[in-house]
Amino acid sequence: MDIEKYREIIKSIVEKHSEGDSDDREVETQIAFDLERDRYLMFHVGWRGEKRVFGCVIHIEIKSEKIWIQRDGTEEGIANELIEAGVPKSDIVLGYRSPYMRKFTKLAVG
Template identity: 45%
Template sequence: MDKIAHYRTLVKDILTEYDQLANNPPTPEVETILAFDDERNQYIWFQVGWNQKERVRGITVHIQIKNHKIWIEEDWTEEGIANALVNSGVSQSDIVLAFHPPEVRRDTDFAVA
């Protein structure tokens, strides 16, 4: 399996696991959605629905694979998707914390770009 295909599989597996954990027990008025686009290498976990009289909508995680690296565009998980990726064998040099500005990324153990 080539690197990109391997990263696609890892990202989908991790997001699916997070989604299953978050929906136990499920909130009936709020739907969590996983959107996987292998053609464009875009992976999103988001919620839509209603919490009493308030609209719920938002992205919890958005990941894209580009330039042979995993770019974490949005991550509102407690543990951090980057940590889950590292624990699955992905090198920190192949993970970009894109939600940080480039000058901040230099101060992390992860890739700048």
């Protein structure tokens, strides 16, 4: 599949998750796309009372023509959404898993 198509699929998935994630008025959901380096992030920023909230929910990269999921804090699973969108399993790497454990998935190892 074309890398441009991968970019569009990833952007649409991240945007979809950011739109449905606005229950807390004090915590903002933000997305950041680095199109030059193919990095796509969704994170939370804000406050809950006196406690600072900051955390990455989704972090995806395209490296060596494969989609690397570095962080997946979704219930659906980013890999599942990518597969539904037509991305072959052989082009998806679970970067948050150790290289040893990746060989036990039905996805790419790296």
